[in-house]
Amino acid sequence: MKRTAFLLGATSGLALVGHADGFFARALAQAPLDTAAGSAADRVLVIVNFQGGNDGLNTVVPFGSPAYYKYRPSLGVPANDVLRINDSVGLNPALKAFKDMYDKGQVAIVQGVGYPNPDYSHFRSTEIWQTAAPQQYLSTGWVGRYLDSAGLPPANLFNAIAIADVLPEVMVANRVDVAAIAQLNGYGLTSDKNKTLGRDAFHSFVSDNDVPFRSPYLAQVAQIEDHAQRGAEELPKLVADYKPAGTYPATPIGRSLALAAQVIGSKLGTRVLYVQLGSFDTHTTQKGTQDRLLADFADSMSAFYADLAAHGDDKRVLTMTFSEFGRRVAENGSRGTDHGSAAPVFLIGGGTKGGLYGRQPSLDDLDNGNLRFTTDFRSIYATVLEKWLQRPSSAIVGSGFDQLPLLT
Amino acid sequence: MAAPTSAPPPPAALYRPAGQLDLATALEPYAGPWGVRQAAHLWRRAGFGGSPDDVQRATGLGVHAAVDGFIRFGDASALPAQPQLVDDRPNRDQLKMLLAAAPQAGAPPVPDEALKTARQALGRAHVRDLVAMETWFLDRMIASPAPLQEKMTLFMHGHFTSAYQKGIPAQALVNQNNLFRANALGNLRDLTLKVSQDPAMLRYLDNAQNNKAHPNENYARELMELFTLGIGNYTETDVRESARSFTGWGLTRDFTFQNFPVRHDDGTKTFLGRTGNFTGADIVQIIFTQPAAGTWFAKKLLEFFVYSDPEPALIDTVAALIRKNDFNLQPVMSTVLRSNVFYSERAYRALVKSPVEFVVGSYQLFGIRQSDLVALGALRRMGQILFVPPNVKGWDGGAAWLNSQTLLTRENFASGLMAKMGDTTWMQRMMTSMDPAGVSRALTATILQGDVSPASTAHLTAYLDGTGVSALAALSGENADERIRGAAYLTMAMPAYQLA
Numbered sequence: 001m002k003r004t005a006f007l008l009g010a011t012s013g014l015a016l017v018g019h020a021d022g023f024f025a026r027a028l029a030q031a032p033l034d035t036a037a038g039s040a041a042d043r044v045l046v047i048v049n050f051q052g053g054n055d056g057l058n059t060v061v062p063f064g065s066p067a068y069y070k071y072r073p074s075l076g077v078p079a080n081d082v083l084r085i086n087d088s089v090g091l092n093p094a095l096k097a098f099k100d101m102y103d104k105g106q107v108a109i110v111q112g113v114g115y116p117n118p119d120y121s122h123f124r125s126t127e128i129w130q131t132a133a134p135q136q137y138l139s140t141g142w143v144g145r146y147l148d149s150a151g152l153p154p155a156n157l158f159n160a161i162a163i164a165d166v167l168p169e170v171m172v173a174n175r176v177d178v179a180a181i182a183q184l185n186g187y188g189l190t191s192d193k194n195k196t197l198g199r200d201a202f203h204s205f206v207s208d209n210d211v212p213f214r215s216p217y218l219a220q221v222a223q224i225e226d227h228a229q230r231g232a233e234e235l236p237k238l239v240a241d242y243k244p245a246g247t248y249p250a251t252p253i254g255r256s257l258a259l260a261a262q263v264i265g266s267k268l269g270t271r272v273l274y275v276q277l278g279s280f281d282t283h284t285t286q287k288g289t290q291d292r293l294l295a296d297f298a299d300s301m302s303a304f305y306a307d308l309a310a311h312g313d314d315k316r317v318l319t320m321t322f323s324e325f326g327r328r329v330a331e332n333g334s335r336g337t338d339h340g341s342a343a344p345v346f347l348i349g350g351g352t353k354g355g356l357y358g359r360q361p362s363l364d365d366l367d368n369g370n371l372r373f374t375t376d377f378r379s380i381y382a383t384v385l386e387k388w389l390q391r392p393s394s395a396i397v398g399s400g401f402d403q404l405p406l407l408t
Numbered sequence: 409m410a411a412p413t414s415a416p417p418p419p420a421a422l423y424r425p426a427g428q429l430d431l432a433t434a435l436e437p438y439a440g441p442w443g444v445r446q447a448a449h450l451w452r453r454a455g456f457g458g459s460p461d462d463v464q465r466a467t468g469l470g471v472h473a474a475v476d477g478f479i480r481f482g483d484a485s486a487l488p489a490q491p492q493l494v495d496d497r498p499n500r501d502q503l504k505m506l507l508a509a510a511p512q513a514g515a516p517p518v519p520d521e522a523l524k525t526a527r528q529a530l531g532r533a534h535v536r537d538l539v540a541m542e543t544w545f546l547d548r549m550i551a552s553p554a555p556l557q558e559k560m561t562l563f564m565h566g567h568f569t570s571a572y573q574k575g576i577p578a579q580a581l582v583n584q585n586n587l588f589r590a591n592a593l594g595n596l597r598d599l600t601l602k603v604s605q606d607p608a609m610l611r612y613l614d615n616a617q618n619n620k621a622h623p624n625e626n627y628a629r630e631l632m633e634l635f636t637l638g639i640g641n642y643t644e645t646d647v648r649e650s651a652r653s654f655t656g657w658g659l660t661r662d663f664t665f666q667n668f669p670v671r672h673d674d675g676t677k678t679f680l681g682r683t684g685n686f687t688g689a690d691i692v693q694i695i696f697t698q699p700a701a702g703t704w705f706a707k708k709l710l711e712f713f714v715y716s717d718p719e720p721a722l723i724d725t726v727a728a729l730i731r732k733n734d735f736n737l738q739p740v741m742s743t744v745l746r747s748n749v750f751y752s753e754r755a756y757r758a759l760v761k762s763p764v765e766f767v768v769g770s771y772q773l774f775g776i777r778q779s780d781l782v783a784l785g786a787l788r789r790m791g792q793i794l795f796v797p798p799n800v801k802g803w804d805g806g807a808a809w810l811n812s813q814t815l816l817t818r819e820n821f822a823s824g825l826m827a828k829m830g831d832t833t834w835m836q837r838m839m840t841s842m843d844p845a846g847v848s849r850a851l852t853a854t855i856l857q858g859d860v861s862p863a864s865t866a867h868l869t870a871y872l873d874g875t876g877v878s879a880l881a882a883l884s885g886e887n888a889d890e891r892i893r894g895a896a897y898l899t900m901a902m903p904a905y906q907l908a
Contacts, residue, residue, distance in 0.1 A: 123573060127799060137801040139808055166789055167813050169798075180813035190820045210861035211904060215757045216423040216716065220810060221903040225819075228812035284527065285520045333507070334523045 043350065043388060044264055044271060046319040047143065047170065048253075048297070051278030053122065055290060056326035056343025056371075059095070060109060060360075064088030067363035071330045075286055075337070085109075089360060094291040098298035098346075101305065105354035107346060108406040110380055112361040114342035114373025118325060122281070122339075125324040130170035132378055132397040142381055143272050144173030145396045146389060152176060152271065157231040161263060162274040163256040171274055177224050179231050184239070184259065188232025239266040245310030248303040251296050253277040257304040265311045271389070280323060284336040305349055318388050318407075319348040322377070328369055342373035345380055351388050351407045358404070379404055423716035423806055425754035431721050434749040435729060442471050445857045446751055452761075452908045453713050454478040454745055455555030457769030460837075460854050475746045479593070479738065482553030490586065491544035493578045496533035500575070502526050537578035539784060542794045545585060546779040549768045560592035560737070561585060562764060563712050565794070566802035568603045568635055570612035572795045577663055580608040581795050593738040596705055596730075597696040600636060604688055605657060605665045613800065616659045618651060619671035625651040630800050632695065638707075641700035642680065649677040653686040696735060702727035709740070714750055715758040716806050722749065757859065757907040760809045763790035765908055766818055770825055770900065773855065774834050786821040790814045815906070822900035826893040835892040844872035844883050847892065851899050859904045868895050 062068045063079040064087055082090035083099040089111075091099050101107050115134045119125045128134045132142035140148070143160070152159045160178045162171045167180040181187045211218070242262040248254035256275040263270050277297060282289050301319070308314040326343030342361050361371035379401040382393035387407040393399075447466035451458035455478065458466075466474040503526040549558045565588060572581055584606050591599040603609055604627070610616040615627035628651035632642045656672030659665065677686045680694050695701055706726035710718040726744065733739045744750055761769065767783050787793060791814055797803055838850045848868035852860040872895050874882050883891055899905065 121574070123571075124799065137799050139801075139804040166791070167811055172808070172811075174807070177811050180811075188816060190823055210863060211859055213757045213859055213904070214426060214753065215907050216425050217758070217760050217807070217810070217907060218903055220807065221760070221815070221906045224810050224812060225815050225901070225903060225906075228816045231812060232816065284523045334520060 041269075042316050044273065044313075044317045045143075045384065045389060046257075046260055046317060047272065047274045048301075048319060048321040049168065049170075049274070049276040049278075050280050050293075050297075050321060050323035051126075051276050052281030052323075053125075053325045053327060053339055054280040054293075054323040054343060055282060055286060055337050055340075056323075057329065058286070058290060059092055059294065060085075060089055060111060060344045061092060062089050062360055062363065065363050071363065073331070074335050075331045085356060089356070092291070092294055094294040095298045096295075097302035098294075101302060101348065102354060106305065106352065107348050107354050108352045109356050110345045110347070110375055110404065110406070111356065111358040112342045112371065112374035113345045113358065113377050113380065114325070114371070115376055115378070116373075118341040118370070118373070120325065120339040120341075122324055127169060129322050129324055129377060130168060132381055139172065140174055141168070141170035141172045142397055143170045143274075144176070144178070146385060146391055147171075147173045147176040147178070147272065149391055149395065150271065150389070153269065156269050157227050157234065158263070158268040158270045160272040160274075161270055163259055164274060164276055168274055168276070171272070177227050179228070179235075181235070181259075183255065184236050187235065189229065235263075238268060239263060242266050245307045246303055248307075249296055249299045251277075251300065253296055254300040254303065257300050258307070261304055261307045261311075261313075264308065264313050264317060282327070282336050283332065283338060284334040286331075286336045301348060308349070315350045318350045318352065318384070319346075320380070320384060321346040321348075326371060329363060329366055329371060330369055341367070341370040343371075345377070347380075347384075347406060353406055353408055355406075357406050375404070376401055383407060421717040424719070425715050425758045427754050429719050429722055429754070430748065430752075431719075431725065434722060435725060435743055435747045437746050438471055438748050438751040440748075440751060443467060444853075445756075445859070446471070447474060448857045449751065449756060450474055450478070450745065451555075452765070452769065453559075453750070453759075455559060456549055456765055457772050458555070459772050459775055462772070463857075471746055471751075475742065478556040478745065479742045481557050481592075484548075484552045484554045484557065487548055487552060488544060490579075490582050491537075491540040493537050493540055493582070494533050495577070495579065496530055496537060497577060499526065499530040499533050503530055534572075538572055538795060539781070541572070541578055541582060541585075542784050542787075543779055544582075545794050546764070546768065546783065547777075549764065550771045550779060551777050556741070557589055557592040560741075561588040563709075564588035564592075564599075566797060566805075567708060568599075568609070569797045569800050569802045570606075570608040571797055574611055576608050576611050580606075580611070580663055584608040585795075593741060594736070596735040596737060597692065600631075600696070601689060601692045603635070604631065604654070604692060607659055607663050607665055610657065610659050610665065611663075615654055615657055618655050618657070619668075620652075620655050620673040623648070623651045623655060623673070627651070628654055628691075631691075634801055636695050636704055637698060637700045638704050641698060641704075646679055649679045650686075650691045652677050653679065653691045654688040657688050699727075699731075702730040702735075705730055705735075709744065711805070713741075713744060715755045757904060759908040760806055761906055761908045762803065762805060762809060763787050763792040763814070763818075764794065766790070766906070767821065770822065774825065774829060775831070776825075776829070782821070782824055786817050789817040810906075818906065819897075819901045823897050826897045826900075829893070832889055835889050835896075838892050838896075839888050842883055842885075842888075844869045847872050847883070848895065851892070851895055855896065855899045856902065856904050860899075860902065864902060868898060871895055871898060 058075060058077055061077045061082045063077065063082045069076045077092055081093045083093055083096065084090035115128065119128060130141045131138040147160055158179065159176050160171055162168055162178055162180045164180055165182045167178060171178040239262045242265045244258055244261060248258040253275060260273045260275060263273065277293060280290065280293060305314050308317055322345055323343055325339055325341055327337035327340040329340065331337055358375040361374055365372065378397045381397045382401040383403040383406065385391050385393040385396055386403060444463060444467045448463045450466060451463055469477065506523055506526055552558045565585065570576065570581060570584055572578065587602055587606060613627040613630055614624045618624040618627065625647050629647045633639055652673040656668045658668050658671065674685060676683060679686060679691060680698065682694055703723060706723045707718065710723060710726060729743060730740050749755060764787065767787060771779065791809065792803060838847055840846045840850050848865055851868065852858060852865055872883050872891050881887060
């Protein structure tokens with residue numbers, strides 16, 4: 001079985017790197033391996049970041065509210081065009097492929113998701129959604145804290161993968177190294193002319209504890225370097241046999257989800273993947289940009305789950321979207337919208353009980369022109385952690401957040 | 409909804425070095441062996457690593473003269489005092505004008521093209537200025553004859569953070585950076601007052617919006633939580649009362665500091681046990697009477713310059729030193745940089761090089777005097793964009809610099825640096841002979857001061873020799889330059905090179 005190829009040969013050997021009370025030695029001693037088949041170990045969470053702040057009101061459209069058309073004279077989606085869910089809300093027509101998934105019961109939509117005292121800065125609000133800490137500055141992401149707590153095999157190079165240029169804060173962990181891979185092609189060490197010898201030398205450095213100094217970081221640096229180099233070498237080989245079913249849109253999110261399906265289908269033990277698309281920061285002429293992005297998302301997601309289903313993986317993959325904020329209720333003077341607050345979150349695929357959840361925020365009771373959130377985003381995280389990933393959520397996102405009944 | 413509780417912090421003291429701290433002599437002047445390893449250690453911590461010649465010179469000087477060389481700043485007046493900025497304010501004003509002209513909903517909108525053009529122009533100016541600022545600061549760190557001045561500036565940039573966001577003009581951030589530089593070994597109390605009136609800070613932490621009618625507590629809170637005292641050393645009442653005291657410190661239209669008396673809350677405030685009609689200046693004075701202030705800066709300086717997770721007793725000792733010197737940094741740094749604990753085995757390579765230290769140090773190692781765009785891209789992928797710290801807490805440092813992506817980026821940066829270096833002098837110096845073992849010794853001595861295992865040295869030697877790989881010929885005059893570049897890259901990829 002190929003899978004053993006990327007597990008470091010002797011786990012016990014790791015403890016020899018660096019001094020005995022080194023970081024990884026302790027992590028290893030503490031981490032029980034969760035290997036039970038059919039448990040949470042098989043489950044995958046895919047996180048989709050709508051970067052830039054997606055306009056929730058034109059995504060899940062409250063066409064039944066006259067106030068919506070009052071605030072959105074030029075941008076409002078005409079009631080006749082809305083893909084209706086019920087008599088008051090429906091989806092943007094650009095989400096047609098996604099509406100088909102909804103109609104099959106594959107999609108849960110949580111309305112009005114946000115947090116108290118919303119921050120309108122892209123930077124800070126993105127950080128808040130990723131760290132799950134509106135009132136603090138944490139150095140780990142909520143997924144990172146899950147990874148740290150899940151007892152994952154420390155030697156697996158691909159416990160989690162971010163399909164991105166830069167490791168997003170949501171995946172930053174204390175003990176688990178997450179690979180950031182923009183695309184398979186080009187991932188890893190840039191070519192040096194004498195690759196072969198270089199690689200041998202690289203691997204030798206890892207077992208290299210015979211140095212004339214001690215450092216509390218040495219073992220960790222060595223191990224992560226080894227992970228990075230092996231991972232870059234192994235990943236293309238490990239996923240090479242995967243044959244995608246169907247075609248994905250030839251867009252960045254299409255390619256990212258195709259790679260996600262490839263990783264999932266190759267059964268590398270990956271628990272969490274991260275993908276992103278954008279920018280949804282539509283201050284001017286919103287319609288063209290948002291419609292294009294929503295259609296791209298819908299078509300890519302539809303292709304993703306068709307591909308997963310063809311490989312028998314759809315039931316074990318839950319996808320969750322987020323965006324740093326929704327947008328101002330009233331459109332601005334340039335057919336765009338400015339930064340706002342609450343917006344819907346989608347949960348898709350494995351484990352979801354399709355339907356509408358939460359309350360659509362009132363358009364008649366705004367907070368300085370912004371929606372008042374009705375569901376705290378940490379309630380969704382807590383639900384995903386407890387029900388899907390089967391981990392206690394209070395240590396990861398804090399306690400006191402009601403779970404939602406949207407997962408089986 | 410219940411009040412949110414945070415996730416637990418990571419286990420305490422995870423990265424404290426092994427072995428015993430000798431507290432009694434920790435800050436006594438170091439009188440142990442002095443060689444290239446100690447000199448390079450000083451250069452990595454008080455500077456950015458230095459060139460092989462810099463390290464040699466410090467080796468010859470001995471500990472006291474070498475430290476004096478850092479504490480007494482060299483004349484840096486030949487370096488540009490600031491970057492060339494395009495000044496994005498005309499673009500910003502243009503955009504504001506267009507947006508203000510935008511009519512109420514329902515009326516015909518401003519032409520989209522005009523808005524789009526204005527936004528794009530602003531975006532381009534923003535990027536151009538950020539590149540200019542980053543390059544300027546990096547190049548100062550690379551070439552300054554006062555390396556400790558630049559190192560302290562980097563420390564303060566990550567401590568008293570502001571970021572190139574929220575419409576802060578690039579010039580204001582450059583001015584703030586120069587404020588840190590001018591006070592690099594100055595008085596922390598004075599600097600904190602100046603930071604409290606610094607235009608970039610007034611915008612970044614919203615004190616420009618702090619007025620009597622609607623107090624904004626953002627600056628007052630972070631001043632105590634992150635800049636001077638730390639959580640647990642003040643109450644929520646202290647936050648509110650100090651915010652009231654800072655009301656009125658704002659910005660003029662041309663983005664300079666001004667005290668607006670009409671916005672100031674003239675009432676009586678009670679702050680950290682004292683009562684009076686306080687201003688922001690009083691708040692800063694009172695904060696620095698707190699024992700916690702010395703403790704806070706002691707911890708921060710130890711973590712940045714000595715080792716991670718310093719023992720509370722060591723923190724207390726340095727805090728006493730800081731208080732004894734009334735928060736003047738020069739005598740404090742002078743003592744720390746020549747102390748036993750600084751040169752102890754426990755501190756040696758006990759920090760992770762920050763991306764900036766990695767990049768600047770690599771440039772200095774090879775005598776390259778100017779950065780380029782590749783470095784800026786690499787810094788971004790390694791998680792450190794100068795002038796854009798991730799949040800008001802600055803960069804976490806330590807293990808936060810370590811993941812697959814950041815380490816691959818380091819290796820690729822080193823590879824690129826070696827591939828494109830035009831000057832071959834450095835390679836020639838390494839070519840002590842055609843003996844591969846001799847060359848690998850020279851390389852590991854120069855790059856790692858010999859902090860390398862026999863096994864890794866053997867691998868380097870084999871690489872230089874072409875042993876066992878048919879594609880590679882033995883080391884010769886024809887392939888020596890290329891082979892030494894490859895071996896230098898491999899040496900820079902070793903775990904030891906990632907450590908400061």
